[in-house]
Amino acid sequence: METIADIRDLRKTYAGGFEALKGVTLAIETGEILALLGPNGAGKTTLISTICGITSPSGGSVTVGGHDVVSGYRDARRLIGLVPQEIHLEPFSKVKDTVAFTRGLFGKPRDDGLIERILRQLSLWDKRDARVVELSGGMKRRVLIAKALSHEPALLFLDEPTAGVDVELRKDMWAIVDGLKAQGTTIVLTTHYIEEAEAIADRVGVINGGQLLLVEEKAALMKRLGQKCLQIDLLDPVTAIPEVLAGYGLEIVGNGHALRYTYDTRGEGTGITRLLADLSAAGMSLRDIQTEQSSLEDIFVGLVREGAA
Amino acid sequence: MNRAAIRAIYVSEMTRFFRTIAQSFISPVISTSLYFVVFGAAIGSRIDQVEGVSYGAFIVPGLIMLSVMTQAITNASFGIYFPKFIGTIYELLSAPVNFLEIVLGFVGAAATKALFIGLVILGTAALFVDLQIQNPLAMIAFLLLTCLSFALFGFIIGIWAQNFEQLQLIPLLVITPLVFLGGSFYSIAMLPPVWQKITLFNPVVYLISGFRWSFFGVADVPIGLSLLAIAAFTALCLGVVWWIFRTGWRIRT
Numbered sequence: 001m002e003t004i005a006d007i008r009d010l011r012k013t014y015a016g017g018f019e020a021l022k023g024v025t026l027a028i029e030t031g032e033i034l035a036l037l038g039p040n041g042a043g044k045t046t047l048i049s050t051i052c053g054i055t056s057p058s059g060g061s062v063t064v065g066g067h068d069v070v071s072g073y074r075d076a077r078r079l080i081g082l083v084p085q086e087i088h089l090e091p092f093s094k095v096k097d098t099v100a101f102t103r104g105l106f107g108k109p110r111d112d113g114l115i116e117r118i119l120r121q122l123s124l125w126d127k128r129d130a131r132v133v134e135l136s137g138g139m140k141r142r143v144l145i146a147k148a149l150s151h152e153p154a155l156l157f158l159d160e161p162t163a164g165v166d167v168e169l170r171k172d173m174w175a176i177v178d179g180l181k182a183q184g185t186t187i188v189l190t191t192h193y194i195e196e197a198e199a200i201a202d203r204v205g206v207i208n209g210g211q212l213l214l215v216e217e218k219a220a221l222m223k224r225l226g227q228k229c230l231q232i233d234l235l236d237p238v239t240a241i242p243e244v245l246a247g248y249g250l251e252i253v254g255n256g257h258a259l260r261y262t263y264d265t266r267g268e269g270t271g272i273t274r275l276l277a278d279l280s281a282a283g284m285s286l287r288d289i290q291t292e293q294s295s296l297e298d299i300f301v302g303l304v305r306e307g308a309a
Numbered sequence: 310m311n312r313a314a315i316r317a318i319y320v321s322e323m324t325r326f327f328r329t330i331a332q333s334f335i336s337p338v339i340s341t342s343l344y345f346v347v348f349g350a351a352i353g354s355r356i357d358q359v360e361g362v363s364y365g366a367f368i369v370p371g372l373i374m375l376s377v378m379t380q381a382i383t384n385a386s387f388g389i390y391f392p393k394f395i396g397t398i399y400e401l402l403s404a405p406v407n408f409l410e411i412v413l414g415f416v417g418a419a420a421t422k423a424l425f426i427g428l429v430i431l432g433t434a435a436l437f438v439d440l441q442i443q444n445p446l447a448m449i450a451f452l453l454l455t456c457l458s459f460a461l462f463g464f465i466i467g468i469w470a471q472n473f474e475q476l477q478l479i480p481l482l483v484i485t486p487l488v489f490l491g492g493s494f495y496s497i498a499m500l501p502p503v504w505q506k507i508t509l510f511n512p513v514v515y516l517i518s519g520f521r522w523s524f525f526g527v528a529d530v531p532i533g534l535s536l537l538a539i540a541a542f543t544a545l546c547l548g549v550v551w552w553i554f555r556t557g558w559r560i561r562t
Contacts, residue, residue, distance in 0.1 A: 014562060052403040055562045074311070074405040082403050088396030090321075097324065104317025105404040147400070 002030040004065060004079075004155050004186050005051065011059035012046050012210075020046040022210040023060065028155065028188060033181055034215075035201035036190045037300060043210040044190035045085060048157045052082045064155060078106060081153030085160045085190075087140045091133035095124060098132060099146045106151035118146050122176065138169045145176065156180060158189040162196060174200050194300055208304050229292045230261040230272060235285035242282045248275055314406045318414025319421075322388050326422050333422070334429060337376050341430045344372055345437045348494060359496050360527045365438040370521040371493025372434065374513075377427040377452065378459045378488060382480050385419035385463030390470050393560070402561060408554030412464060419460035420453075427452055440524070447523035447532075454539045455516055461546035468559050487513045492521075497529040512538055 005028040012021040020043045028034055036044050049055040051062050053073055061068060067075035090098060099115055119125045122142040127135060132143060141161065148156060158177070162170040177187055177200055191197055197204045198218065205215040214221070237256035248271065251260040263270045279286065326333060349365035356364040392398040401411055434440060442448050470476040491513030497505055508514055509530070519535025522528035528535070553560070 053561075054399055054402045056557060074407075077403060077405040080403065082399070084396075084399050086396055088399055090392075090395065090397055092328065093321065093324070097321070101317050101321050102400060102404075104313045104320075105400060105406065107311040107313045107405055109313060 001032075003027045004030045006063045007047075007051070007060070008062070009060035010047070010050060010057055010062060012043075012050055012055060013058045020210050021050065021058075024207075024210075024212045025060075026205065026212055026215060028186060029203075030154075030186055031181070031184060032202045033177065033187045033189070033200055034203045034205060035197035035218075036188065036205045036207050037192065037194065037197050038190070038207035039192055039304065042208045044207055045159055046210075047207070048082070048159050048188070048190065052080055052157065053077055078151070079154045081148035081151065081156040083141075083144045083148045083156070083158045083161060085163060087137070087144065089132045089140055089143060092131055094129055094131055095119070095135070095143055095146075096128040098143065099150045102147040103150040108151045114152070115146075115150060118149050121179065122146050138165060138172075141165065141169070141173075149180075153185065155186045155188070158187065160190050160192070162191065162193065170196070206300060206303050213303050227262055227264055228270075230263065230275075231290050231292070232259045232261065232279070232286055233288040233290075234258060235287050238284070242284075244278050244282050245275075248278075311406050311410050314404060315410050315414045315417070318411065319418045322384075322415060322418030323421065326384075326418070333426070337380075337426045337430050338433050341372060341376070341433045342437075344368070345434070349437060360498070360525075362525045362527065363438065366440060366525070367496075367521075368494050369431070369434045369438065369440060370524050371488075371491075371517050373427050373430050373452070374455060374491075374517050374520055375488045375493055376430055377423045377455055378484055378513075379480055380426045381419055381423035381456050381459035382463035382466065382484060384422045385416055385460040386467035386470065386476055386480075388415045388419055389464055389467035390476055393467075398560065408551060411554070412461070412550055416457065416460040416464050419463060420456035423456040423460060424452065427456070442524050443526045444523040448520070451516070451520045451523055451535075451539065454543060455520070458539060458543040458546055461543065461550060465546060465549050465553065468553055471559075487511055488517075492517050492529060512542060515539070 005026075007024055007026040007028075010021050010024045011019075013019045024043075024047060036047070038044050046055060050057050051064065051069060053069060057070070061070075062076075063069065063072075064076040065079045067073075067079075069076045093101070096115060096119065099119065100110065103111070103115070116125065119128055122145060124139065124142050124146055127139060132140065135143065145158075145161075161173050161177075165173070174196070177189070180187060189196075189201075201218050203215060204218050204221055206213040231253075233254075234257055238252065238259075239256055241250050241252065241259075248261055251262075252258075253260050261272075261275060263272070345365065348368055353364035353368075358364070359367045392401065431440075466476065466479050470478075490508065491511050492508070497508055497514065497518075500508060515530055515535045515538035518529040519532055519539070522532050522535070552558070
């Protein structure tokens with residue numbers, strides 16, 4: 001995999017003394033969708049701001065496309081598009097003007113055809129002559145994306161693109177991100193919605209307290225850290241767990257109609273075969289069994305708790 | 310040099326100006342007319358010529374300077390303060406632009422607006438009094454340099470200001486008094502000797518004097534000194550702006 005951005009031991013301490021980044025090292029691969037997951041105040045926005053030039057790093061280095069973001073800021077920034085978390089737009093300018101403005105700011109010549117394509121792609125073409133202030137919240141977010149795309153960035157940062165938006169718009173946003181990936185844009189998005197990372201990311205990074213706790217392929221992450229749960233529906237309800245099954249840590253659920261067995265997929269053996277044998281030895285008849293993969297949410301909560309401990 | 314960026318900033322600033330072109334045009338015309346009615350007609354009729362120039366004509370350069378300075382400051386300070394206030398500054402900070410390009414865009418636009426207002430006032434004044442411009446080139450040079458340097462000064466104020474009150478503070482508390490006391494409406498020679506000395510510490514005196522010289526060929530201070538003053542002020546502002554962007558003072562955390 002080729003690397004589009006290389007972040008090495010990046011540190012940021014704000015003037016007030018707050019250490020927002022405590023040495024983050026991360027390689028962003030060309031063409032991927034990387035989701036940075038973390039609670040509020042984890043350092044996600046600071047990480048993005050430092051890469052994009054909004055804040056100056058206190059230590060470490062970042063290169064984008066091989067250009068250092070401090071010493072080679074012009075070449076580095078040309079490659080980067082940024083969609084900020086807050087809706088920062090000039091209220092009185094027209095949609096097409098504000099999008100064209102960003103393109104100009106990034107040193108690209110005027111290209112009405114491209115702006116039209118971007119606005120159409122984001123369903124903003126009908127609103128091209130509307131003033132920003134007249135748009136709904138969802139439309140404004142689309143305008144922010146249109147602005148970020150106006151200079152054809154290779155690397156797009158979306159800082160919490162779906163924070164506080166309704167389900168419909170979130171789905172739209174995911175579709176937009178998918179479309180951009182298909183066009184070859186590398187996308188880094190921050191979110192504290194786990195289902196978002198789960199739905200669209202190729203890789204997931206978990207960030208908390210200014211540190212990157214891990215970065216992994218989404219599937220591998222879930223496989224590596226994922227716990228699975230086996231639910232055994234019983235023909236005859238039980239009130240207590242029989243002696244022979246005491247070592248499995250079973251839980252009685254559904255008024256005794258089912259047992260839950262939680263196991264780690266990382267383990268040498270899952271213990272399922274033995275459990276099932278012991279169940280039949282205890283004379284219990286099974287109606288059904290089902291397994292459930294733990295979500296990223298469980299992984300995430302586990303990691304953050306581990307980090308805090 | 311990122312020319313497209315300079316153009317983008319300049320165009321977007323000018324777009325805002327043209328959105329409110331009526332106000333931009335009407336208010337200086339009205340205020341200038343008021344000054345002429347009050348100072349030119351009512352009071353001026355009782356004042357003889359000042360240094361060989363009719364009083365109505367004598368105040369024209371000062372009136373133009375007054376508006377040009379305030380307009381340049383207001384437009385430039387608001388131009389850069391507004392993105393800070395609404396958060397769109399993120400775009401400037403994350404764009405491949407350097408300080409010179411940002412300054413050229415914002416300050417260029419503010420200076421253009423101030424120049425426009427200055428010319429409108431000159432035109433309005435010509436309706437009231439007989440105007441002669443002895444040194445048109447010097448007049449244009451002074452006007453341009455004043456627009457530019459005060460727009461730079463306004464840009465600094467806009468970066469420094471952390472709220473709208475601070476944005477108004479300098480123009481109101483510093484510039485207006487300096488301009489009024491800088492010989493807009495009188496010749497320094499009309500002051501008592503002590504005040505003639507004190508007034509020489511007012512930088513605006515040199516600008517108005519030089520500007521008036523370009524109209525009537527009379528000046529309170531030597532023309533070379535006026536040119537030096539405006540050049541020094543421009544250089545000082547440029548230096549401060551350069552320092553601001555180097556350190557990221559009040560813009561980059």
